[in-house]
Amino acid sequence: MPPLGDQPAGHFADRLAALVAEHETQIVLGLDPDPNRLWPEAVERAHGVAEQHPGPAATAAVAVLYHCRAVIDAVAPAVVAVKPQIACFERLGAPGWGVLRAVVEHARRAGLLVLADAKRGDIDVTATAYAHGFFGGFPTPFGHVDGLRADALTVAPYMGADTITPFLSEARRIDAGLFVLVRTSNPGAADVEDEPLARGGALWERVAELAHGLGRPGPASGLHDVGAVVGATAPQHLARARDLLPRSVFLLPGIGAQGGRIADLAPAFAPGRAAGLVTASRSIVRAHEQHGGSPAGAARAEAERLREAAWSLA
Amino acid sequence: MPPLGDQPAGHFADRLAALVAEHETQIVLGLDPDPNRLWPEAVERAHGVAEQHPGPAATAAVAVLYHCRAVIDAVAPAVVAVKPQIACFERLGAPGWGVLRAVVEHARRAGLLVLADAKRGDIDVTATAYAHGFFGGFPTPFGHVDGLRADALTVAPYMGADTITPFLSEARRIDAGLFVLVRTSNPGAADVEDEPLARGGALWERVAELAHGLGRPGPASGLHDVGAVVGATAPQHLARARDLLPRSVFLLPGIGAQGGRIADLAPAFAPGRAAGLVTASRSIVRAHEQHGGSPAGAARAEAERLREAAWSLA
Numbered sequence: 064m065p066p067l068g069d070q071p072a073g074h075f076a077d078r079l080a081a082l083v084a085e086h087e088t089q090i091v092l093g094l095d096p097d098p099n100r101l102w103p104e105a106v107e108r109a110h111g112v113a114e115q116h117p118g119p120a121a122t123a124a125v126a127v128l129y130h131c132r133a134v135i136d137a138v139a140p141a142v143v144a145v146k147p148q149i150a151c152f153e154r155l156g157a158p159g160w161g162v163l164r165a166v167v168e169h170a171r172r173a174g175l176l177v178l179a180d181a182k183r184g185d186i187d188v189t190a191t192a193y194a195h196g197f198f199g200g201f202p203t204p205f206g207h208v209d210g211l212r213a214d215a216l217t218v219a220p221y222m223g224a225d226t227i228t229p230f231l232s233e234a235r236r237i238d239a240g241l242f243v244l245v246r247t248s249n250p251g252a253a254d255v256e257d258e259p260l261a262r263g264g265a266l267w268e269r270v271a272e273l274a275h276g277l278g279r280p281g282p283a284s285g286l287h288d289v290g291a292v293v294g295a296t297a298p299q300h301l302a303r304a305r306d307l308l309p310r311s312v313f314l315l316p317g318i319g320a321q322g323g324r325i326a327d328l329a330p331a332f333a334p335g336r337a338a339g340l341v342t343a344s345r346s347i348v349r350a351h352e353q354h355g356g357s358p359a360g361a362a363r364a365e366a367e368r369l370r371e372a373a374w375s376l377a
Numbered sequence: 378m379p380p381l382g383d384q385p386a387g388h389f390a391d392r393l394a395a396l397v398a399e400h401e402t403q404i405v406l407g408l409d410p411d412p413n414r415l416w417p418e419a420v421e422r423a424h425g426v427a428e429q430h431p432g433p434a435a436t437a438a439v440a441v442l443y444h445c446r447a448v449i450d451a452v453a454p455a456v457v458a459v460k461p462q463i464a465c466f467e468r469l470g471a472p473g474w475g476v477l478r479a480v481v482e483h484a485r486r487a488g489l490l491v492l493a494d495a496k497r498g499d500i501d502v503t504a505t506a507y508a509h510g511f512f513g514g515f516p517t518p519f520g521h522v523d524g525l526r527a528d529a530l531t532v533a534p535y536m537g538a539d540t541i542t543p544f545l546s547e548a549r550r551i552d553a554g555l556f557v558l559v560r561t562s563n564p565g566a567a568d569v570e571d572e573p574l575a576r577g578g579a580l581w582e583r584v585a586e587l588a589h590g591l592g593r594p595g596p597a598s599g600l601h602d603v604g605a606v607v608g609a610t611a612p613q614h615l616a617r618a619r620d621l622l623p624r625s626v627f628l629l630p631g632i633g634a635q636g637g638r639i640a641d642l643a644p645a646f647a648p649g650r651a652a653g654l655v656t657a658s659r660s661i662v663r664a665h666e667q668h669g670g671s672p673a674g675a676a677r678a679e680a681e682r683l684r685e686a687a688w689s690l691a
Contacts, residue, residue, distance in 0.1 A: 098517035106518055119520030150503045154510035161471040182499050184533055186563040189464045196468035203412035206433030221535040223565025249500040251537025261573035
């Protein structure tokens with residue numbers, strides 16, 4: 064991994080806001096590679112080198128690497144960050160984690176931020192251990208073990224604030240940030256997140272308050288280094304979330320495949336364009352299945368279409 | 378990984394109950410290896426083979442493997458399962474995931490169940506991807522990618538029931554189970570889990586009801602394949618949790634280093650001895666720091682002490 068100096072220094076939200084302004088985009092490319100749905104060229108190339116990477120997991124991991132590199136190359140001009148879905152790498156075991164690191168390096172060379180979507184959450188020392196892996200690593204008797212040096216990580220709030228602060232401490236060592244799950248895009252969000260509280264409001268609103276209290280504003284952007292995951296499929300919650308989290312960057316999944324519409328996202332952008340990041344994965348990567356053309360060309364066109372739609376709103 | 382036939386078949390809770398009865402123990406060995414706190418012999422041996430495993434992460438991973446094997450060998454007669462803390466392997470990247478697989482194989486050869494402590498949680502396809510990795514794997518164009526074949530996995534409930542059921546579907550394909558986070562052992566559990574609801578009760582009680590609704594009883598034991606993580610540091614909640622989860626196996630962290638006492642755990646064991654699994658990690662692995670003696674001897678003695686204390690309660 065590159066040393067810290069290779070990443071731009073400064074508060075996470077300031078770095079993000081500068082990139083959003085420079086590239087005129089709020090789109091985040093979700094990388095959820097399924098070995099059964101990769102771009103055909105990546106699969107063919109992986110079959111061609113299968114002898115060098117024996118075993119289904121190693122070959123599938125190489126195919127995932129080729130695929131992710133091609134997607135990033137096609138889409139980079141239209142997006143500000145990639146959001147690797149860690150599950151899709153983790154299920155390939157050790158080769159998957161090796162490829163995740165290579166994908167992160169490729170995205171960084173393309174000038175993109177890396178938002179690791181892992182939804183981790185655990186008590187004190189365990190949270191710190193996860194954070195070591197996703198952020199700056201940790202010292203051992205065998206030398207410093209590098210972390211992934213992600214620019215941000217998604218975290219789960221069920222266990223409370225003391226399970227989030229260890230992630231934040233490690234993130235801040237390398238000017239990274241967090242995105243706390245607040246109101247997600249799945250129907251089951253009604254089961255727990257929407258539960259009405261005795262004090263008034265829904266549980267997710269309480270979690271929003273906790274997330275707000277943990278953030279620190281960047282001196283340039285005024286935006287916090289603790290953002291929130293707020294699903295684009297429930298736009299009625301966006302304005303309320305913005306009231307509770309006036310300085311947080313919202314990571315907005317659910318556009319496209321899950322049914323959310325960009326036009327409904329305006330409240331997310333109120334504090335500035337960098338305050339609303341629209342994530343899209345399948346709708347970009349599988350655009351050729353809908354619209355025809357080459358996978359790369361269709362992905363680029365769809366990412367550009369999303370970019371314009373979001374940029375024109377703010 | 379061994380084929381499915383090498384694992385005993387049958388409902389997770391029935392397999393667990395049979396092992397608890399056979400080995401007369403409800404103790405689960407937590408494996409939270411910190412490269413800075415390993416047994417000295419493991420560190421020395423890893424230094425000796427560092428040339429074959431170049432780089433800090435690879436050498437640290439080998440040290441972790443030697444350490445975990447030695448701990449398992451020392452403690453196996455007194456425990457029914459191991460609970461690898463996935464964060465501690467994940468932060469070592471690809472070598473860490475390779476070693477995790479080897480530790481799981483070692484524990485299985487020692488006749489122990491494997492409860493993967495990962496606290497994962499995500500929407501539909503992503504939850505399934507995580508479950509592929511921890512349970513039975515998945516088919517790809519490059520062949521079947523093996524999963525870890527864990528006997529059970531801890532999962533996080535914040536995002537709702539539809540983020541738990543995909544894990545359960547994959548678990549049941551290999552007769553595995555889940556443990557849902559219900560009321561955890563950290564002080565911050567008060568922030569979200571204890572939040573009073575408008576319908577009455579605390580949030581964690583609502584989550585307990587959800588977990589109860591997802592489980593299916595084993596024909597032999599009557600215990601569910603969806604268990605609950607209930608911290609041993611808040612014994613006042615144990616009786617209430619048992620009311621809400623009359624057939625669930627409780628995974629009880631917090632004994633020892635976190636201050637919980639075995640004598641307070643009696644309500645957990647009400648449906649039978651296998652319904653309360655007492656996890657201990659640091660108090661076993663670092664017993665020699667407290668009580669002197671060799672690391673292996675002290676660990677074995679402490680595990681045996683815990684075994685007797687829990688067994689005598691039920």
